[in-house]
Amino acid sequence: xxTAKIPEVTIMRLTTYSRYLLQLxxxxxxxxxxxxxxxxxxxxxxxxxxDFAYFGEFGVRGVGYDVDxxxxxxxxxxxxxRNWQVAIIGAGHLGGALLAYSGFGDRGFHTAAxxxxxxxxxxxxxxxxxxxxxxxxxxxxxxEKIDIAVIVVPADKAQKVGDMVVASGIxxxxxxxxxxxxxxxxxxxxxxxxSTYLEILSYNMLVKGL
Amino acid sequence: xxTAKIPEVTIMRLTTYSRYLLQLxxxxxxxxxxxxxxxxxxxxxxxxxxDFAYFGEFGVRGVGYDVDxxxxxxxxxxxxxRNWQVAIIGAGHLGGALLAYSGFGDRGFHTAAxxxxxxxxxxxxxxxxxxxxxxxxxxxxxxEKIDIAVIVVPADKAQKVGDMVVASGIxxxxxxxxxxxxxxxxxxxxxxxxSTYLEILSYNMLVKGL
DNA sequence: TAGATTGTTAATCGATTAACAATC
DNA sequence: TAGATTGTTAATCGATTAACAATC
Numbered sequence: 001x002x003t004a005k006i007p008e009v010t011i012m013r014l015t016t017y018s019r020y021l022l023q024l025x026x027x028x029x030x031x032x033x034x035x036x037x038x039x040x041x042x043x044x045x046x047x048x049x050x051d052f053a054y055f056g057e058f059g060v061r062g063v064g065y066d067v068d069x070x071x072x073x074x075x076x077x078x079x080x081x082r083n084w085q086v087a088i089i090g091a092g093h094l095g096g097a098l099l100a101y102s103g104f105g106d107r108g109f110h111t112a113a114x115x116x117x118x119x120x121x122x123x124x125x126x127x128x129x130x131x132x133x134x135x136x137x138x139x140x141x142x143x144e145k146i147d148i149a150v151i152v153v154p155a156d157k158a159q160k161v162g163d164m165v166v167a168s169g170i171x172x173x174x175x176x177x178x179x180x181x182x183x184x185x186x187x188x189x190x191x192x193x194x195s196t197y198l199e200i201l202s203y204n205m206l207v208k209g210l
Numbered sequence: 211x212x213t214a215k216i217p218e219v220t221i222m223r224l225t226t227y228s229r230y231l232l233q234l235x236x237x238x239x240x241x242x243x244x245x246x247x248x249x250x251x252x253x254x255x256x257x258x259x260x261d262f263a264y265f266g267e268f269g270v271r272g273v274g275y276d277v278d279x280x281x282x283x284x285x286x287x288x289x290x291x292r293n294w295q296v297a298i299i300g301a302g303h304l305g306g307a308l309l310a311y312s313g314f315g316d317r318g319f320h321t322a323a324x325x326x327x328x329x330x331x332x333x334x335x336x337x338x339x340x341x342x343x344x345x346x347x348x349x350x351x352x353x354e355k356i357d358i359a360v361i362v363v364p365a366d367k368a369q370k371v372g373d374m375v376v377a378s379g380i381x382x383x384x385x386x387x388x389x390x391x392x393x394x395x396x397x398x399x400x401x402x403x404x405s406t407y408l409e410i411l412s413y414n415m416l417v418k419g420l
Numbered sequence: 421t422a423g424a425t426t427g428t429t430a431a432t433c434g435a436t437t438a439a440c441a442a443t444c
Numbered sequence: 445t446a447g448a449t450t451g452t453t454a455a456t457c458g459a460t461t462a463a464c465a466a467t468c
Contacts, residue, residue, distance in 0.1 A: 005458090007458075007459065008410065009459080010459090011409070011410055011413050012406055012410065015403070015405070015406045015409045015410075016390065016403070016406075019388055019403075033424090033425065033426090034425075034426075035425080040390065041390050042390045042392075042401075044460080044461075045425090045426095046460075046461055046462070046463095047459095047460070047461080049425090049426065049427065049428085050427090050428090050459090050460080050461090052426095052427085053427060053428070057426085057427065058426095059425080059426055059427080060425085060426070060467080060468065061424090061425060061426040061427075061466060061467035061468055062423080062424055062425050062426070062466090062467050062468035063424080063425070063426080063467090063468055064424085064425065064426080065426090077413075078409055078412070078413050079409075079412045079413055079415075079416045080409075082412070082416075084408070084412050086408070092307075092310075093306060093307035093310040093311065094307040094311060096303060096307065097302075097303035097304040097306065097307035098404070100302075100303040101303065101304060101404065103388055103403075103404065103405050104404075104405055104408060106405075107405045107408070107409060108412075109405070109408050109412075147412070147415065148408060148411055148412065150408075171415060171420040172411040172412070172414070172415055172420070173411075174407050174408060174411060178229055178313055180226065180250065180251050180252045182252075186418075186420075188411050188414045188415060188418075188420070190407050190410065190411055191252075192407055193225070193226070193229075193313075194308070194311065194313065194314075195225070195313050195314055195316075195317045195319070196222055196225045196226075197384050197400050197402055198294070198296070198314060198317070198319050198358060198360075198384060199221070199225045199288055199289075199290075199317060200218065200221055200222065200225075200400065201358055201382040201383075201384060201398050201400055202288075202289045202292070202294050202318075202319075202357070202358065202382070203221050203287075203288050203289055204382070204398045205289075205357065205381060205382055205398060206289045206292075208396075208398075210381040210382070210396075210398070215434090217434075217435065219435080220435090243448090243449065243450090244449075244450075245449085254436080254437075255449090255450095256436075256437055256438070256439095257435095257436070257437080259449090259450065259451065259452085260435090260436080260437090260451090260452090262450095262451085263450095263451060263452070267450085267451065268450095269449080269450055269451080270443080270444065270449085270450070271442060271443035271444055271448090271449060271450040271451075272442090272443055272444035272447080272448050272449050272450070273443090273444055273448080273449070273450080274448085274449065274450080275450090
């Protein structure tokens with residue numbers, strides 16, 4: 001893998017391209033082009049080629065890209081063929097929804113455990129998985145070799161939960177609580193606030209006077 | 211409101227700042243600084259000041275920012291004090307989770323309707339709201355004056371649903387289906403793919419060799 | 421050869437950061 | 445005045461776009 005610093009937006013777009021390529025592959029199409037990929041993924045052909053260029057050469061000049069080969073190449077780059085073990089912390093509505101969301105499994109993410117602190121939830125089953133007690137977090141995540149923790153607890157609990165995750169040695173956190181988590185630099189943290197998306201939409205509507 | 215083109219990342223950060231300011235306000239603190247805001251929101255003080263500068267002057271040199279005034283100013287900029295009417299399309303796990311998510315309500319987004327095409331779901335209640343039949347979409351959204359449609363249907367249904375939303379005259383769509391929706395340019399569309407966040411995390415772990 | 425499309429370079433655009441005068 | 449912090453400008457950094465030689 002090249003070591004040139006790769007923009008994060010490039011990785012985001014690669015995931016979109018890969019989804020589209022899988023579709024194409026399944027439809028039986030053999031060849032595609034940067035123009036076609038751009039059209040369907042809302043990018044530009046120059047952007048698509050540039051994104052690929054960070055990682056090597058995958059096409060044939062004058063011809064285009066072999067769909068199967070390109071899909072394999074991109075999948076490998078973004079680690080799609082690996083199996084990542086995921087733990088969800090918080091068995092509320094959103095936690096349950098993420099657990100049930102098949103989209104994660106399709107992309108190699110396997111939710112192996114879900115935790116909650118509420119005794120009335122611990123022991124119940126969601127989508128075939130038993131809710132574990134948060135106090136057993138370290139024991140269970142070690143056993144299940146968890147790679148990524150998904151935090152879906154109320155805002156005021158999030159940092160404490162984050163600290164616990166860090167202490168357990170897990171190196172990646174996806175946080176849906178509306179809080180900016182602080183963590184050591186060797187831990188990958190992604191803070192996603194769902195309200196923000198609505199706010200950007202509404203801001204844009206305000207500006208455009210819609 | 212100034213018309214200089216404002217970066218979207220600035221709007222995203224403003225929503226984060228506003229959340230932190232509300233916290234500060236509720237804790238009774240009166241004065242804050244760009245340094246403090248930056249620290250807690252994972253930004254830099256120059257960034258914070260620059261973000262504010264797009265919209266005016268909100269602080270006092272040598273002193274800092276009045277928490278209450280700054281919170282009000284930012285809230286107005288991003289339209290936080292408005293009431294936005296939201297419709298959710300898709301009464302599955304994620305749809306239900308978004309409906310139950312109080313974070314939206316706190317930020318001025320009121321979910322007035324939830325739709326599904328599945329007859330076994332139509333008429334049932336989720337979180338006190340009756341699931342409506344998707345065929346009544348236009349009638350109900352007109353009556354409820356819906357501003358924003360949230361699409362939470364399977365990927366293969368998303369574009370058709372998007373077309374229906376556009377036809378109804380709604381000007382903003384938040385799409386959680388893993389598909390890039392196409393829509394006229396006068397409709398604000400935001401495509402959010404939850405798997406992408408996991409993929410970026412796993413990619414970063416691969417690169418760092420964690 | 422003519423037409424098509426890649427990979428790559430250079431030009432452009434835009435966002436972040438550093439630095440500092442203005443101000444309290 | 446000395447210390448602090450803003451608002452703003454200029455410098456830097458990084459990403460996108462345009463253009464085109466290389467190639468089939």
